[in-house]
Amino acid sequence: MITIDAMMVCLDLSDIDDKLVAFARSICERLEVRKVYFVHNIKVYELSEDFKEWFGDVDLASEVEGNIQDIVAEQFGNVADHEILVSEEPNTEVILADLVKRYKIKLTVLGKKMSDKSTGALGTKLLRILPCSMLVFPETARFNIQKVLVPIDFSDASVHALRLSKNLSDQLRLQLEIMHVYRLPGQFFPLISEEKAVKKAEEVVKGKFADLQKRHKEIAGVPYTLVRAANKSIAERVALHLEKGRHDLLVLGLKGNNPLPSLSLGSVPTEMYNTDINVPLWLVYSEEVIK
Structure with a gap:
């Protein structure tokens, strides 16, 4: 709880x-x-x-x-x-x-x-x-929150945000969706076909999800979505997915391991804060990071 x-x-x-x-x-x-x-x-x-x-x-x-x-x-x-x-x-x-x-x-x-x-x-x-x-x-x-979106990059901070989101969803009986935005190394095109690159990238990410689900059994049944960044930033893709999925809450993990406080947020949370979204944004530090 x-x-x-x-x-x-x-x-x-x-x-x-x-x-x-x-x-x-x-x-x-x-x-x-x-x-x-x-x-x-x-x-x-x-x-x-x-x-x-x-x-x-x-x-x-x-x-x-x-x-x-x-x-x-x-x-x-x-x-x-x-x-x-x-x-x-x-x-x-x-x-x-x-x-x-x-x-x-x-x-x-x-x-x-x-x-x-x-x-x-x-x-x-x-x-x-x-x-x-x-x-x-x-x-x-x-005020009425029914659907929660938590984008992750597999860092400790994002995994903490995911676990908190799962606890919140279980406690309040909310719908939870995980999202990951990936990029393709464009400098290798056209040496490698885009179709093969997308397939390989998604295989790698699905492998990371499988490993994450093994380490954290409680999130095994949570649906996840893979989205290619393409010509947009990660924050822009998250904002589009928020609107498309009609989510009511966005949860992001904050990183605190940088010795410079002005650089500790990470670019995605900062950009999301500066974006005109219509849902509450929960920016989460873990207790370990705060200490």
């Missing part, structure tokens, strides 16, 4: 907050979540002089907390133990990373607007700096 000891929900006082808090409620109703922290950081230095002149010495933190309390009361209720945390720090990423460590957060829930409304710069920074798994909820996503 998947248990989340502490979950953090990042709010930005925009229209997406209501959806994000409601989504947090949906998570708590379906999984065992012991404590939820609703957080917001006020960047005081960004407030205009006009604002300061109009409102003077107003206790902005208390006002923001009251606003969040209203949203939580309406969209979350008392479905789980929760607390509202409002800070006034110049660097949002740093204070959120500190909260993750201080409260031992296992999962951070983050809202994401479409690219025509936001650059997503803060979210990208949080993905690189927060020492916990993240669940990204696009503003166009649905």
Whole structure:
């Protein structure tokens, strides 16, 4: 059973907050979540002089907390133990990373607007700096999750994401599909026929799947799909398969063995985050990686 000891929900006082808090409620109703922290950081230095002149010495933190309390009361209720945390720090990423460590957060829930409304710069920074798994909820996503897609590359990180997805699917009775995107070494064409190359590549990948199923018996019955990247990136192929298969959740494993934090995500999770998809994106670190 998947248990989340502490979950953090990042709010930005925009229209997406209501959806994000409601989504947090949906998570708590379906999984065992012991404590939820609703957080917001006020960047005081960004407030205009006009604002300061109009409102003077107003206790902005208390006002923001009251606003969040209203949203939580309406969209979350008392479905789980929760607390509202409002800070006034110049660097949002740093204070959120500190909260993750201080409260031992296992999962951070983050809202994401479409690219025509936001650059997503803060979210990208949080993905690189927060020492916990993240669940990204696009503003166009649905709460009702029935089908889960987990792309794998046979790395330890992707296998961890697969095993978590299987546990989640068993617990909530969801449909789970595994996906692998492969590439062909184009420099050998036309020395080798494309048909033979595809056949050989798929034989190799099927062998890897057979080995994976032997090592992890619990995933033996999970259907998998092989997709050739061809002229598209892996992330583009994943996005197309998401839409075609009408999946409701995408799970990706995050790698953390790179000494440079800015390079630890991997290109596919980063590109998927920056793609306008309509399903929640669960980016998963294993406990070993976080430690």
